[in-house]
Amino acid sequence: MDLLLLIKALVMGLVEGLTEFLPISSTGHLIITGDLLNFLRKDLREVFEIFIQLGAILAVCWEYRHKLIHVAKGISSDVQARRFVFNVILAFIPAAVLGLLLGKSIKAYLFSPMPVASAFVVGGLIILWAERRKHASRVREVDAMTWRDALKVGVAQCFALIPGMSRAGATIIGGLLFGLSRKAATEFSFFLAIPTLTAAALYDLYKHRSAIDADMGGLLAVGFIMSFLSAVLAVRGLLRYISRHDFSAFAWYRIAFGALVLITAYAGVANWSR
Secondary structure (H helix, E strand, O other): OOHHHHHHHHHHHHHHHHHOOOOOOHHHHHHHHHHHHOOOOHHHHHHHHHHHHHHHHHHHHHHOHHHHHHHHHHOOOOHHHHHHHHHHHHHHHHHHHHHHHHHHHHHHHHOOHHHHHHHHHHHHHHHHHHHOOOOOOOEOOHHHOOHHHHHHHHHHHHHHHOOOOOHHHHHHHHHHHOOEOHHHHHHHHHHHHHHHHHHHHHHHHHHOHHHOOHHHHHHHHHHHHHHHHHHHHHHHHHHHHHOOOOOHHHHHHHHHHHHHHHHHHHOOOOOOOO
């Protein structure tokens, strides 16, 4: 196995884990990083990116294993556990349906650095606008959410189908606008990621199964492990961060990063793929 290729896989796994649950778009970062590193050909890169998402999902399952085990044990007898599961499933449905309907068109026209960079900037401006609004938190914890709260967050997640907008950003900022506390919005975004990313990953892996071979094994393993480890750090860090700060710093990062890609492209400094 080519050492340089393994290092690139390590970097891609690190990028996935650090960005998946932050409001800065993991998909956008992977598209731009993969393009910059010239990592694999397009079909193999897509398989790799899909697979390493499972490492990030496993990180959330690990961090919230006690909550998930409690829910699993109580689903037959605990009303609160059943409501939690129902809310997650309900929030999952809108983006799942829209993704099936528009997935091919989105990948054909928007999965390239320039549309992603533009979405970075637009998403950053939306976060700044949202943070300047007065927040009235009526839902302090995830378990206090109603089905209406969950459905609203699920509709907000549909915006994340645009690469560069960020699934975490759409659900967290959407949750804040709909009256969830920062903690409730962030944690529900984590939980909603489990069915959303798992379903998307398994579906795409099935579609691209012919591209998976033995030579990909080492790259997938490196990317998966790095994605898991870095996602654990990102989840823990984000929860600590939101206890004292808002999301404005992420917004400015998005704007600066997106603007950098756009400026270097139009100035001819970087030859981003179209």
